[in-house]
Amino acid sequence: MSDLAYETDPQDTITAATDATLKSLRPVPRISIQAFCETEAVGNPIERASEDRRMAKAHVKVHQGGVPTAVEFYQTAATPNLVIVESRAEPRELLAQLAQLAEVCDPSSKVVVIGHYNDVWLYRELIRAGVSEYVVAPISMMDIVAIISGIFVDPEAEPLGKSIAFVGAKGGVGSSTIAHNIAFGMSTLFESEVVVADLDLAFGTANINFDQDPAQGIAEAVFSPERIDEVYLDRLLAQCAEHLSLLAAPSTLDRTYDFDGEAFTPIIDTVQRTAPHVVLDVPHIWSSWSKTTLSRADEVVITATPELANLRNTKNLVDMLKKLRPNDGPPKLILNQVGVPKRPEITAADFAEPLGIEPLAVIPFEPQLFGNAANNGRMLAEMERDHAIVTTFNELAHVLTGRREVKPKKKAGLASLLERIAKKK
Structure with a gap:
């Protein structure tokens, strides 16, 4: 993902996804996902994403609380394939929290961070630290599905029929x-x-x-x-x-x-x-x-x-x-x-x-x-x-097959007549 995208709007490459793009996404494989959210504005879209048909094979669990909650949770629990954490902390504090999370995370686990700071320096530091993706809240259900698909689906794979x-x-x-x-x-x-x-x-x-x-x-x-x-x-x-x-x-x-x-x-x-x-x-x-x-x-x-x-x-x-x-x-x-x-x-x-x-x-x-x-x-x-x-x-x-849109039926009667008159004016 280019730095330029984050200098304008860190979600441009995702929120621009249309329904057609969502339909083109391949189903997510059988993986485990745990999310730690500080706000309902992030937790709710993740819950909705877990109900999407493309996520049918994935097992998703949403917890209340941000990075500190995740650190405490994984002191005694194994980490899943993907950990999603939301944080409202300022950039340097967030990096410190994620360093603690890295100590209790399995090296094979992927991490996605949802933050509240639109900061190019932060994005570069997070990617350098091994974070799979950083996006800025608010975030939609489509964003979540697209992010997970982007991480776990081979981009070189043939498109599904x-x-x-x-x-x-x-x-x-x-x-x-x-x-x-x-x-x-x-x-x-x-x-x-x-x-x-x-x-x-x-x-x-x-x-x-x-x-x-x-x-x-x-x-x-x-x-x-x-x-x-x-x-x-x-x-x-x-x-x-x-x-x-x-x-x-x-x-x-x-x-x-x-x-x-x-x-x-x-x-x-x-x-x-x-x-x-x-x-x-x-x-x-x-x-x-x-x-x-x-x-x-x-x-x-x-x-x-x-x-x-x-x-x-x-x-x-x-x-x-x-x-x-x-x-x-x-x-x-x-x-x-x-x-x-x-x-x-x-x-x-x-x-x-x-x-x-x-x-x-x-x-x-x-x-x-x-x-x-x-x-x-x-x-x-x-x-x-x-x-x-x-x-x-x-x-x-x-x-x-998507080669033609459904044609709207023509309006009949007075509505159609008025429409034609309006066009002539």
């Missing part, structure tokens, strides 16, 4: 079909490697939709976690298209599929190191592993149909995911099978209003189009490339 989890608000709403078609769009439109992971081991349909019958798939990986690496995973992938691979589910009932919360984590982590986009086809169940998968995905897409039970379930999912992912935006919503003849339906506007999110897309009920594609083991784009729904899926592929 983006994981997009698709889940249905109810069974039968078409979440898997939408996930597979969008994944196909990503692979063909951008000529970018995409991996689809079918996590519904008992009843998954990805192998049927892509007309694949691989001898092995995701079950072999989840039941042999000790074998998971890039080479082993490559043997399990079925090639569906030039840039699209599938981790297929066995779709058999010869055994039960009861997993703990971390069962799919090693698989997803490994796949993300091998492909820029990973589409997770999550079944409509609520278990420890599905909860973990949804909470840690880069994006979550909920598919629903416009009826009351779907609205209730979608509301529950949206509310829960906001709690599980406090530092991420809300999940995306797709309304599917809209316009079923003679079926009473909730309008898209009325469906969205209690959720506080607008649908990314409203897909009409087209049983012949979808049925023909499913029965032939083909994607919609392979059947009718110019169909309006295929165009919608292509637009969704752009949005979910």
Whole structure:
């Protein structure tokens, strides 16, 4: 970090991080972190950072008190991988306190200091003394995650692929079909490697939709976690298209599929190191592993149909995911099978209003189009490339990969008319 940055504002290189930068950060490895804070303004952001999905593997403990408290604490306790200390002491006093901390700290422990003095000389002395980072309060949750990631994640490592989890608000709403078609769009439109992971081991349909019958798939990986690496995973992938691979589910009932919360984590982590986009086809169940998968995905897409039970379930999912992912935006919503003849339906506007999110897309009920594609083991784009729904899926592929922002809907009626009149003036 340059001295110049600290001569202007010691947090410039961190607080300038946008949401996009935060999303690009790699998950922090399994480390222990202890923080000693003198003020709530520093302690609270660290607490919030500990709840971030990128920090899921880290164990974080926040203590009240600054450097003297840390020195006393480590007289009888082992030091963790990272010690974060806040101090309001003036520069020379702070250096003296940290010298005492160094006497009780393990040499392998990293130290981050959060101070209240914007002083270039102090920063140089702290770095010379072996401190990993010095920042000036106030500090945000994003700052904390960025600092920890910067210390413990190899900057030379390949960037992780983006994981997009698709889940249905109810069974039968078409979440898997939408996930597979969008994944196909990503692979063909951008000529970018995409991996689809079918996590519904008992009843998954990805192998049927892509007309694949691989001898092995995701079950072999989840039941042999000790074998998971890039080479082993490559043997399990079925090639569906030039840039699209599938981790297929066995779709058999010869055994039960009861997993703990971390069962799919090693698989997803490994796949993300091998492909820029990973589409997770999550079944409509609520278990420890599905909860973990949804909470840690880069994006979550909920598919629903416009009826009351779907609205209730979608509301529950949206509310829960906001709690599980406090530092991420809300999940995306797709309304599917809209316009079923003679079926009473909730309008898209009325469906969205209690959720506080607008649908990314409203897909009409087209049983012949979808049925023909499913029965032939083909994607919609392979059947009718110019169909309006295929165009919608292509637009969704752009949005979910970050190549295009969601377009705001045009205002209707009087508001739109007044806006046009104002522009003419």
